[in-house]
Amino acid sequence: MRNRITALFDIDYPIIQAGMVWASGWRLASAVSNAGGLGIIGAGSMYPDVLREHIQKCKQATERPFAVNVPMLYPDIEKLMDIIIDQGVKIVFTSAGNPKTWISYLKENGITVVHVVSSVAFALKAEAAGVDAVVAEGFEAGGHNGRDETTTLVLIPSVKEQVNIPLIAAGGIGTGEAMLAAMVLGADAVQIGSRFVASVEASSHPLFKEKVVQAKEGDTQLTLKELAPVRLLKNKFYEDVQNAYANGYTPEQLKQLLGRARAKKGMFEGDLVEGELEIGQVSALIHEIKPAAEILNEILADFKNAVDRVGDLRRF
Known part of the structure; x- marks a missing residue:
C-alpha cells in the first residue's frame, strides 16, 4: 500500500497510532511499528526523563520508524525537543498549539514534522508554516479537538480541497470500513487512537x-x-x-x-x-481488548473486504 504517507514515513501501511496521553508508551508504539504502521510515543503525559527512557526502549524494541507526539502547550517543551534531537527521533507530530516556533529547528535536524489540526484554517496555517503533513481530526475524536465540532466526514474533504501536503484523517476511525471511507474522502492515511487504547500494550489502566x-x-x-x-x-x-x-x-x-x-x-x-x-x-464499536498487531491486522483485513464490497456496488 504505497502512497505519499507510507513513502514519507517509510512504513508498510497507512495506519498511524495516535500519541495519546497515558496510553501511548514505548510498548504500544513499538508494537504498532513492528506490525507495519507508525507507532507514536505520547510525550504529553511524560516528564522529560521519562520521554528519554521511552524513546530508548522503543529503539530497542523495534527497528522500524516511530514518532513522538509533542503538545505545543507542554510547559517544558524545550527539554522535550532537546531530548528528541539528542535521541535521533526522525518523526515528530505536534498538536494543541502553533507548530511554527519549532518547525525550522526540527527540520534543520532532519526531522519530518506533522501537525494535528481541527479546521481548514489551521491546516492552511500549518502548511504555510512548512509541515510535511497534517492530521485533520474531526469532532468524533477522543482527544482535544475543535470548538467548531466539524465532523470527520466534513472535515477531511474540506481540508483536502485546500491543502496540497499529505493528509491524515482522524476522529471516529477504528475499523477498516472507516479507514476506507476516510481515504475515499481524500485522506492518504488514518490516525487511530481510541481503538489502540483498548490494546494489550497500551499503558492506560x-x-x-x-x-x-x-x-x-x-x-x-x-x-x-x-x-x-x-x-x-x-x-x-x-x-x-x-x-x-x-x-x-x-x-x-x-x-x-x-x-x-x-x-x-x-x-x-x-x-x-x-x-x-x-x-x-x-468506543461504542470497541468490544474487546487485543494485542496492537492483531488490531492493526484486523483493520487491514476489514479494509480489504470493504474495498471488495465497494467494487460490487459498481453495477449501480
Missing part, C-alpha cells in the same frame, strides 16, 4: 480499558470548550463538570475543578469515578 470496551453509543460527550475541548466518558467527574456549567462557573473555576493530574487519575491510575476519561465516539 486495565479498568479504563474495560470501561472503553463497555461503552455504548451516547456514553461520551465533548465538553470543557472554554479550556480545551475534550471528549469524556460520562462518570461522576463528567457530571461534576455539567453541574459546574449549570451553576455558571467561569473558565477559571472550571480550571480549578479540573485540577492537576485529573486525566492521570482516570486513564492511568484507573479511578473511574473522579478521573477524567478521554475517549472517542468510536
